[in-house]
Every structure is written in structure tokens, then in C-alpha cells.
Amino acid sequence: MVQYKIGFPYVGDRFGGSNMSSLIMATALRDRGHDVTVFTHGPGRAHDEAAARGLKTELLPALSDIGGYERPDRARPEQLAAFPHCWRSIKRHGLDIIHTNDMTMLRTWALPSLASGSKLIAHWRTSSKASASIAGSLLPAKKIISVSGYSKAILPGWLQKKTTVEFNALETFWSxxxxxxxxxxxxxxxxxxxxxxxxxxxxxxxxxxxxxxxxxxxxxxxxxxxxxxxxxxxxxxxxxxxxxxxxxxxxxxxxxxxxxxxxxxxxxxxxxxxxxxxxxxxxxxxxxxxxxxxxxxxxxxxxxxxxxxxxxxxxxxxxxxxxxxxxxxxxxxxxxxxxxxxxxxxxxxxxxxxxxTLSVANHARRIEDIYRAAIS
Missing domain, CATH: 3.40.50.2000 (Glycogen Phosphorylase B;)
Incomplete structure (x- = not known):
């Protein structure tokens, strides 16, 4: 099995169910032998949750002094200003793949991944329509992974053509x-x-x-x-x-x-x-x-x-x-x-x-298939 070097970027102080889903995925990929690094822009719960899972983490400068939940989720200058930090991180770790999981990180990492030659995989976990800045950031993505057909249908037709629906993985089953x-x-x-x-x-x-x-x-x-x-x-x-x-x-x-x-x-x-x-x-x-x-x-x-x-x-x-x-x-x-x-x-x-049917093991194998298709 080919092993990839994968970067998962997050806003450090913003965390919800979608972030947890992506960390579960990152952990499963790590456990299958891939070299996974979690990057967080500033400290916060995203960094702490990743560290608690034993994932390799790296702190990057925060995007803003304004708290994550207080910043409107739209194109902002600090996303472009983060380019040097993101590009250097990709090069330092020799990343094959950048896997984004929210719109802020998509806007922030799309250009660095394109400039560095790393393949961009964009997880689409939202019910919001793709704005001009989001559509532009999705343009260089090799593959888009949508959490449901409902979310996929929101995307423009030309983006749906490279979108795969993959439900979130589950790791905890109780008796x-x-x-x-x-x-x-x-x-x-x-x-x-x-x-x-x-x-x-x-x-x-x-x-x-x-x-x-x-x-x-x-x-x-x-x-x-x-x-x-x-x-x-x-x-x-x-x-x-x-x-x-x-x-x-x-x-x-x-x-x-x-x-x-x-x-x-x-x-x-x-x-x-x-x-x-x-x-x-x-x-x-x-x-x-x-x-x-x-x-x-x-x-x-x-x-x-x-x-x-x-x-x-x-x-x-x-x-x-x-x-x-x-x-x-x-x-x-x-x-x-x-x-x-x-x-x-x-x-x-x-x-x-x-x-x-949504077990972590099955999910990780399907994500690997998407990675292989993106890199081939």
C-alpha cells in the first residue's frame, strides 16, 4: 500500500462536529500507516483534540486576534497573508496531500497547495452555497468529498463532477x-x-x-x-x-x-x-x-x-x-x-x-481510494 504524507489544517480556536469527524478520519489514516500532520492556526481546542489523539501537530500563527467564532466566515486578507507559513509547512514536511475540512482553511490553503505541487482534497461539510472565493478555491482541488448528497447538490455542476459523497465515519459503539x-x-x-x-x-x-x-x-x-x-x-x-x-x-x-x-x-x-x-x-x-x-x-x-x-x-x-x-x-x-x-x-x-456500516476502517479505505485517484 502506498503511504502518503498528509496535512490536515484547522483554525485553532474553532471546533465542532465536522472537525471531530475529520480528526477521526486523520487518526484512522495515521493508524493505516500514513504520515499525518495536523496544522492549527493558533492554539485552541482543535490543537488539543488532535494532540489528545496522539496525532502529530504543528502550531502556525493565528489568522487573527479576533476569536474564531467572532470572525465572519468569508474571504479575509489574513487568509492570503498566511500563504508563506502554509507553503513553508508543505515544503518542510514534503506533503503529498492537503486535506481541508472547512471553508476558512480551503481559502487559506488552496493557493499554497497549488504553488507547492501538493494535491488539494477539499471536504465539503456545509449547507452554504459556494461563494466566488470558495468556487475559486475549489478550482485547484483534485477531489471534493461531500458528507451527503444534500451538500453535494449545493455545488455548481462543474464542481459536482469531481465530488464524491462519503458519510462521516463512526468509531464508538456501545453495548x-x-x-x-x-x-x-x-x-x-x-x-x-x-x-x-x-x-x-x-x-x-x-x-x-x-x-x-x-x-x-x-x-x-x-x-x-x-x-x-x-x-x-x-x-x-x-x-x-x-x-x-x-x-x-x-x-x-x-x-x-x-x-x-x-x-x-x-x-x-x-x-x-x-x-x-x-x-x-x-x-x-x-x-x-x-x-x-x-x-x-x-x-x-x-x-x-x-x-x-x-x-x-x-x-x-x-x-x-x-x-x-x-x-x-x-x-x-x-x-x-x-x-x-x-x-x-x-x-x-x-x-x-x-x-x-459507517465504521472508521471502511471510511479510511474509501478515503485512500480517493487519494489514489487524485494523485494518479
């Missing part, structure tokens, strides 16, 4: 015993009743993710359901543009105790496995890694039809698919899952079987 341990541990940590039902959302508390739907559900559900008190869990930090309805409804509905918002949590898999149901009511969602992770852990899921998950979920079989703004339906399905243990178990088992 019923592990889930039972997580349920006990998290409820004790939160001082909740041992039999409490827990409905979760995981991800940044930004407007598009619509975490406030969880407040609507808790407000509408009777207390208790099937003899169990019902609590909500919203794990993630505030990111602009904020979902301002989340805090407003949490207060207006008197849910400050029932709807728990602990911010970013670790280990996230334990918190996810502790839930009875996990929701993703987002709009324009390329794929929603949190739902795939929940399926792998064996937790029933309910997701929005506005996005790439319609390519993975079969409504009523391995999860539920609902229009994001049909709140009454979200309330109804959550109530059904909490009331019907057999239904919840059937959905969870089918979901975990689906998730098994």
Missing part, C-alpha cells in the same frame, strides 16, 4: 451494559432521579440548530411520562448567530431546572448514551454527526428532513424524520418513544446496525 452505566453516572452527576427520562440535543446553540425545540417539547409533555419525570439536556456552547429562543423559552416555560444546559461536556459519548432520545431539529443540516453518533451508541434518534440525514434514516425504521418546524409532530414522536419501550428498542437496534 446495553455500557448505556446502563452511563445513564446511572450522568443522572447521579446531575442529581436527577434514577428513573428520569432524558431527552437530548447535542451541538452548538446556534440559530440553525434550533435547540429551542427541546424547550417546546418539555413544555408540552405531561409530567411524568410513563411514570418517569422528563428532563431535557442541551449540550453545546453558544455560537453566533445565537438561538436566542432557547434561553427565552427555557425561562418563560419555567424549565430552568428541567432543561439542563451544561455547555460542552466530556466524555460526550457518556452523556449521549445516558439519553433516552436524541433530537436534531436543525435546518439546512449537511449531515448531523451527533445523530450518527447516537445511533452508534444505541440511542433512538429523531431528526429533521431538511438535510443529509434523509439519506441515512428510514422514517419509523432506524429513526424518525420530521419537518423541522412541525413542532407538534416532534412532541408526538418523543412522547411515543418514551411511552413505548419496545418501539424505542427496535429503533435503537436498527439505528446501530445502520451505524455499523
Amino acid at each position: 446495553a451494559e455500557q448505556r446502563a452505566q452511563a445513564k446511572k453516572a450522568v443522572r447521579e452527576r446531575l442529581n436527577l432521579p434514577a428513573d428520569a427520562a432524558l431527552v437530548g440535543v447535542f451541538g452548538n446553540l446556534t440559530r440553525r440548530k434550533r435547540a429551542h425545540v427541546l424547550a417546546d417539547i418539555l413544555h408540552a409533555l405531561p409530567e411524568p411520562v410513563a411514570g418517569r419525570p422528563v428532563y431535557g439536556l442541551a449540550c453545546g456552547g453558544p455560537v453566533e448567530p445565537l438561538d436566542t429562543e432557547f434561553d427565552l423559552k427555557r425561562q418563560a416555560y419555567g424549565l430552568m431546572d428541567r432543561l439542563i444546559a451544561p455547555g460542552f461536556v466530556r466524555p460526550v459519548y457518556e452523556w449521549m448514551a445516558a439519553c433516552d432520545v436524541i433530537l436534531a431539529p436543525a435546518e439546512r443540516e449537511p449531515l448531523a454527526r451527533n445523530i450518527l453518533e447516537a445511533m452508534a451508541l444505541g440511542v433512538p434518534v429523531v431528526a429533521s428532513t431538511d438535510g443529509g440525514l434523509v439519506e441515512v434514516l428510514r422514517d419509523g425504521e432506524n429513526g424518525f424524520l420530521l419537518a423541522p418546524r412541525e413542532t407538534d409532530r416532534w412532541i408526538e414522536i418523543v412522547r411515543r418513544l418514551l411511552n413505548d419501550v419496545e418501539l424505542a428498542e427496535r429503533i435503537a437496534v436498527a439505528g446501530q446496525r445502520t451505524a455499523e
Whole structure:
């Protein structure tokens, strides 16, 4: 097997599910013998997560003094100004491939990869249309990898011709015993009743993710359901543009105790496995890694039809698919899952079987095939 030298660049202080997906991919490629280096523009969680995985890391100067989440994601002068640092890093490590995973890094590394002769692979993980600067940056890319057909369809036709759809990989699968341990541990940590039902959302508390739907559900559900008190869990930090309805409804509905918002949590898999149901009511969602992770852990899921998950979920079989703004339906399905243990178990088992097809090993082999096609 040909082994490649691969660079994965990130904004140091900006991190989300897409970044985690790419680090899982980078780790799998490293484990298959490739020489992987993670570059972060400035310190932050991206650097820390890569280091925690034992990946080789290199710190580059931050793109700006302005925090990552406070900078608009558009073409900015500092992306061009980073050219010398990027070019020197490519040359110093003799990189065969630069694999970008967000639009900022695509804009920043497209020209250095072209000038150095390194092959550019661009992962397309967004629901945003390709602006002129993005389309121009995708022009030199040898291959584009889209996380769903939904995301691929957003690209212009001439870019779709070199785009392959590859769902995100999953690395953590839990047994019923592990889930039972997580349920006990998290409820004790939160001082909740041992039999409490827990409905979760995981991800940044930004407007598009619509975490406030969880407040609507808790407000509408009777207390208790099937003899169990019902609590909500919203794990993630505030990111602009904020979902301002989340805090407003949490207060207006008197849910400050029932709807728990602990911010970013670790280990996230334990918190996810502790839930009875996990929701993703987002709009324009390329794929929603949190739902795939929940399926792998064996937790029933309910997701929005506005996005790439319609390519993975079969409504009523391995999860539920609902229009994001049909709140009454979200309330109804959550109530059904909490009331019907057999239904919840059937959905969870089918979901975990689906998730098994997205294993890290299979994903890494398919990425290698894309690399070979790009370099040949």
C-alpha cells in the first residue's frame, strides 16, 4: 500500500462536529500507516483534540486576534497573508496531500497547495452555497468529498463532477451494559432521579440548530411520562448567530431546572448514551454527526428532513424524520418513544446496525481510494 504524507489544517480556536469527524478520519489514516500532520492556526481546542489523539501537530500563527467564532466566515486578507507559513509547512514536511475540512482553511490553503505541487482534497461539510472565493478555491482541488448528497447538490455542476459523497465515519459503539452505566453516572452527576427520562440535543446553540425545540417539547409533555419525570439536556456552547429562543423559552416555560444546559461536556459519548432520545431539529443540516453518533451508541434518534440525514434514516425504521418546524409532530414522536419501550428498542437496534456500516476502517479505505485517484 502506498503511504502518503498528509496535512490536515484547522483554525485553532474553532471546533465542532465536522472537525471531530475529520480528526477521526486523520487518526484512522495515521493508524493505516500514513504520515499525518495536523496544522492549527493558533492554539485552541482543535490543537488539543488532535494532540489528545496522539496525532502529530504543528502550531502556525493565528489568522487573527479576533476569536474564531467572532470572525465572519468569508474571504479575509489574513487568509492570503498566511500563504508563506502554509507553503513553508508543505515544503518542510514534503506533503503529498492537503486535506481541508472547512471553508476558512480551503481559502487559506488552496493557493499554497497549488504553488507547492501538493494535491488539494477539499471536504465539503456545509449547507452554504459556494461563494466566488470558495468556487475559486475549489478550482485547484483534485477531489471534493461531500458528507451527503444534500451538500453535494449545493455545488455548481462543474464542481459536482469531481465530488464524491462519503458519510462521516463512526468509531464508538456501545453495548446495553455500557448505556446502563452511563445513564446511572450522568443522572447521579446531575442529581436527577434514577428513573428520569432524558431527552437530548447535542451541538452548538446556534440559530440553525434550533435547540429551542427541546424547550417546546418539555413544555408540552405531561409530567411524568410513563411514570418517569422528563428532563431535557442541551449540550453545546453558544455560537453566533445565537438561538436566542432557547434561553427565552427555557425561562418563560419555567424549565430552568428541567432543561439542563451544561455547555460542552466530556466524555460526550457518556452523556449521549445516558439519553433516552436524541433530537436534531436543525435546518439546512449537511449531515448531523451527533445523530450518527447516537445511533452508534444505541440511542433512538429523531431528526429533521431538511438535510443529509434523509439519506441515512428510514422514517419509523432506524429513526424518525420530521419537518423541522412541525413542532407538534416532534412532541408526538418523543412522547411515543418514551411511552413505548419496545418501539424505542427496535429503533435503537436498527439505528446501530445502520451505524455499523459507517465504521472508521471502511471510511479510511474509501478515503485512500480517493487519494489514489487524485494523485494518479
